[in-house]
Amino acid sequence: xxxxxxxxxxxxxxxxxxxxxxxxxxxxxxxxxxxxxxxxxxxxxxxxxxxxxxxxxxxxxxxxxxxxxxxxxxxxxxxxxxxxxxxxxxxxxxxxxxxxxxxxxxxxxxxxxxxxxxxxxxxxxxxxxxxxxxxxxxxxxxxxxxxxxxxxxxxxxxxxxxxxxxxxxxxxxxxxxxxxxxxxxxxxxxxxxxxxxxxxxxxxxxxxxxxxxxxxxxxxxxxxxxxxxxxxxxxxxxxxxxxxxxxxxxxxxxxxxxxxxxxxxxxxxxxxxxxxxxxxxxxxxxxxxxxxxxxxxxxxxxxxxxxxxxxxxxxxxx
Amino acid sequence: xxxxxxxxxxxxxxxxxxxxxxxxxxxxxxxxxxxxxxxxxxxxxxxxxxxxxxxxxxxxxxxxxxxxxxxxxxxxxxxxxxxxxxxxxxxxxxxxxxxxxxxxxxxxxxxxxxxxxxxxxxxxxxxxxxxxxxxxxxxxxxxxxxxxxxxxxxxxxxxxxxxxxxxxxxxxxxxxxxxxxxxxxxxxxxxxxxxxxxxxxxxxxxxxxxxxxxxxxxxxxxxxxxxxxxxxxxxxxxxxxxxxxxxxxxxxxxxxxxxxxxxxxxxxxxxxxxxxxxxxxxxxxxxxxxxxxxxxxxxxxxxxxxxxxxxxxxxxxxxxxxxxxxxx
Ligand SMILES: Nc1ncnc2c1ncn2[C@@H]1O[C@H](COP(=O)(O)OP(=O)(O)OP(=O)(O)O)[C@@H](O)[C@H]1O
Ligand SMILES: [Mg+2]
Numbered sequence: 128x129x130x131x132x133x134x135x136x137x138x139x140x141x142x143x144x145x146x147x148x149x150x151x152x153x154x155x156x157x158x159x160x161x162x163x164x165x166x167x168x169x170x171x172x173x174x175x176x177x178x179x180x181x182x183x184x185x186x187x188x189x190x191x192x193x194x195x196x197x198x199x200x201x202x203x204x205x206x207x208x209x210x211x212x213x214x215x216x217x218x219x220x221x222x223x224x225x226x227x228x229x230x231x232x233x234x235x236x237x238x239x240x241x242x243x244x245x246x247x248x249x250x251x252x253x254x255x256x257x258x259x260x261x262x263x264x265x266x267x268x269x270x271x272x273x274x275x276x277x278x279x280x281x282x283x284x285x286x287x288x289x290x291x292x293x294x295x296x297x298x299x300x301x302x303x304x305x306x307x308x309x310x311x312x313x314x315x316x317x318x319x320x321x322x323x324x325x326x327x328x329x330x331x332x333x334x335x336x337x338x339x340x341x342x343x344x345x346x347x348x349x350x351x352x353x354x355x356x357x358x359x360x361x362x363x364x365x366x367x368x369x370x371x372x373x374x375x376x377x378x379x380x381x382x383x384x385x386x387x388x389x390x391x392x393x394x395x396x397x398x399x400x401x402x403x404x405x406x407x408x409x410x411x412x413x414x415x416x417x418x419x420x421x422x423x424x425x426x427x428x429x430x431x432x433x434x435x436x437x438x439x440x441x442x443x444x445x
Numbered sequence: 446x447x448x449x450x451x452x453x454x455x456x457x458x459x460x461x462x463x464x465x466x467x468x469x470x471x472x473x474x475x476x477x478x479x480x481x482x483x484x485x486x487x488x489x490x491x492x493x494x495x496x497x498x499x500x501x502x503x504x505x506x507x508x509x510x511x512x513x514x515x516x517x518x519x520x521x522x523x524x525x526x527x528x529x530x531x532x533x534x535x536x537x538x539x540x541x542x543x544x545x546x547x548x549x550x551x552x553x554x555x556x557x558x559x560x561x562x563x564x565x566x567x568x569x570x571x572x573x574x575x576x577x578x579x580x581x582x583x584x585x586x587x588x589x590x591x592x593x594x595x596x597x598x599x600x601x602x603x604x605x606x607x608x609x610x611x612x613x614x615x616x617x618x619x620x621x622x623x624x625x626x627x628x629x630x631x632x633x634x635x636x637x638x639x640x641x642x643x644x645x646x647x648x649x650x651x652x653x654x655x656x657x658x659x660x661x662x663x664x665x666x667x668x669x670x671x672x673x674x675x676x677x678x679x680x681x682x683x684x685x686x687x688x689x690x691x692x693x694x695x696x697x698x699x700x701x702x703x704x705x706x707x708x709x710x711x712x713x714x715x716x717x718x719x720x721x722x723x724x725x726x727x728x729x730x731x732x733x734x735x736x737x738x739x740x741x742x743x744x745x746x747x748x749x750x751x752x753x754x755x756x757x758x759x760x761x762x763x764x765x766x767x768x769x770x771x772x773x
Binding site (some may be wrong): 138320342343344346347348349350351353354355357361364365389438439 | 498501503527529530532533534535538539542544545547549550551552553561562566597599600610614631687
C-alpha cells in the first residue's frame with residue numbers, strides 16, 4: 128500500500144508541475160499587458176522599463192518562471208495588485224471561508240446523494256427510482272443561484288427565520304465556529320451548494336448500482352442464501368470506486384467555490400475572490416488562487432485513487 | 446425406492462416482456478434420487494440453465510412466470526418464504542456456475558466469500574469459519590491454500606477459481622449440487638481435472654447432483670442418468686449407458702452422431718440441419734419436427750406424449766413404440 132502511495136505520488140508531481148506552468152503563463156495568456164493596470168497611461172518609457180525590472184518582467188521567461196516557482200514554493204505569491212496585501216493571505220482567507228461551507232456541504236451532499244442513488248439503483252424502474260432520479264435531475268438542472276434566491280425569499284424575507292447573507296452577526300466576515308447562533312448563517316448557502324452534488328452523485332450511484340446489480344456474481348450471492356442486506360452491501364462496495372471518482376470531482380468544485388452562490392449569500396470565498404481578481408485583472412491573485420485550487424484537485428485525485436485501489440484490488444496493478 | 450431428493454412436476458417457465466413471451470421451459474418433469482447424478486444435456490438456449498435456476502428460485506421475479514411443482518427434500522420450493530428460501534439456498538442446495546471469473550465477487554477475497562457463506566448458514570466465529578474455509582480449499586486441492594484464502598478472484602487462474610467456487614458451494618454440506626456447465630469455460634486439461642474432482646467429491650459426500658452440459662462426452666463421464674432437453678422440453682431420459690448404447694429420439698441420435706470421437710466440440714450440432722425453434726413462437730407439434738428427417742404428419746399436430754419403452758427410459762417421439770408405463 129505504501130508502495131502504491133509512492134507510485135501515485137510520483138504521477139502527481141509532474142501534474143502539479145504542469146499546473147504551475149499553466150498558472151505562470153496566465154500572465155501572458157491573458158489579453159492585455161499586466162502592467163497596464165498599475166501604470167498610468169502616460170508613463171514614460173523609462174518608468175515602464177523601471178517597473179518591468181522591479182517586477183522581473185525584463186528577464187527571459189524560463190528564468191522568470193523558475194524565480195516565480197521558487198517563491199511560490201515558500202508560499203510567496205507576491206502582492207495583490209488590487210489590495211496590496213500578500214496574495215497568500217487573500218487566497219488562504221478565501222479558501223478558508225469556502226471550506227467552512229464545504230465542511231458541511233460535503234458530508235450532507237455526499238451521504239444524501241449516495242443514499243438516494245443506492246436506493247434508486249436497487250429498484251430500477253420502480254416508482255421510488257423514478258421519484259429519486261427525478262429529484263436528482265431537478266437538482267442538477269435547476270440553476271443553484273436561482274434556488275438560493277428562492278430560499279432567501281422564503282426563509283429570510285418572508286418567514287424571517289434565517290439570515291439572508293453574511294457569515295455572522297454584525298456583518299462579520301469571518302465565520303466563528305464557537306458562536307452557536309452563527310450556525311444559522313450556514314444553513315441556506317450549504318443547502319444551495321449541496322443541490323448539484325446531490326443530483327450528480329445520486330445519478331452516478333444509481334447507474335453504478337444498477338449496473339453492478341446485473342452482474343453475474345449477484346446471482347451467486349443470492350444462491351449462497353445471503354440476505355438482501357448482505358447482497359446490497361456487496362453491490363455497494365463494487366459500485367463505490369465509480370462513485371468516489373465523481374465525489375472527488377465534486378469536492379474539487381466545492382472547494383473552488385461557486386461565484387454565483389457566494390455572491391448571492393455575500394460569502395467571501397474562493398469563488399468570490401476569483402471573480403474579483405478577474406474583474407480587477409489582479410493576475411497575482413488569479414495565479415495564486417488557481418494554483419491552490421489546482422493543487423487541491425491533484426491532491427483529491429490522489430486520495431480518490433488510493434481509496435479506489437484500496438476497495439478494488441484490480442485497480443492496484445495498473 | 447427411497448423418496449427422491451428432487452421432484453419436479455410439469456415445470457413451466459415463461460419470460461414475459463411487453464413485446465413477447467418466451468416459453469423457456471415447457472412441462473419439464475424429472476426426479477433425482479439422493480446421491481444420484483442427473484445430467485441435463487442440450488444445445489444452447491434449450492432451457493437448461495433456466496430449469497436449474499428455477500430449482501433455487503433464482504430467476505428474476507419481475508419477468509419470469511413459473512408454474513408447476515418443485516420439491517427438494519420434501520420442501521415445496523415455489524411456496525417458500527424469504528427466510529425459508531435463504532435457508533435452502535447455499536444450505537440444502539448449492540450451485541456452481543459456468544464462468545468462475547464473473548460468478549465471484551471481484552472485490553472480496555476468496556476466503557471472505559466462503560466465510561460469509563459458512564457464517565450465514567452455520568453461524569460461529571469468524572476464526573472457526575476461516576479454518577473451515579481452509580479445509581475446503583484443501584479439499585478441492587487448491588495448492589498453498591492458506592495463501593489463496595487472501596487472494597482476490599482475479600489473482601487465481603480459471604481452474605483454481607472454479608475450484609474455489611466448488612469449495613464455496615460445498616461449504617455448508619448441501620444435499621443437492623447444481624452445476625451449470627462448470628467446466629465449459631476451462632481449458633481442456635483443466636476441464637478434466639475439475640470434472641474428476643467433482644465426480645469424486647460428489648461420490649464421497651453423497652450429494653444428489655444435477656449437472657448441465659452440452660457436451661455428451663462430459664455427460665458420459667459423470668452421469669448416472671441423462672435427460673436430453675430440446676426447446677424447453679425433456680425429450681429423452683434414461684440411464685447413461687442405455688442412452689449411449691441405444692438413443693431413442695432422433696435428436697439424441699443426431700447429437701451423438703455429431704460428437705463421435707475426435708470432432709471439435711464447438712461444431713457438435715452440425716450433423717442436425719436447421720436450428721432450434723423460436724421460443725416465442727413454438728410450433729404446435731413436436732418442436733424438433735422441422736429438423737427431423739423422419740417427421741410425419743402426426744408430429745405436427747401436438748407435442749408427443751412421453752413414452753416408456755423400457756424400465757427407466759422415456760422418450761417423447763411418435764416413433765418410439767408406445768408401451769404402457771411400467772412405473773410412473
Ligand atoms: N432472464 C431472462 N430473461 C429473458 N429470457 C431469458 C432469461 N434467461 C433465459 N432466457 C431465455 O430462456 C431461454 C433458455 O435459456 P437458458 O439459459 O436456459 O439456455 P441454456 O440451455 O442454458 O443454454 P446455454 O447452453 O447457452 O447456457 C433462452 O432463449 C433465453 O433467451
Ligand atoms: Mg446455460
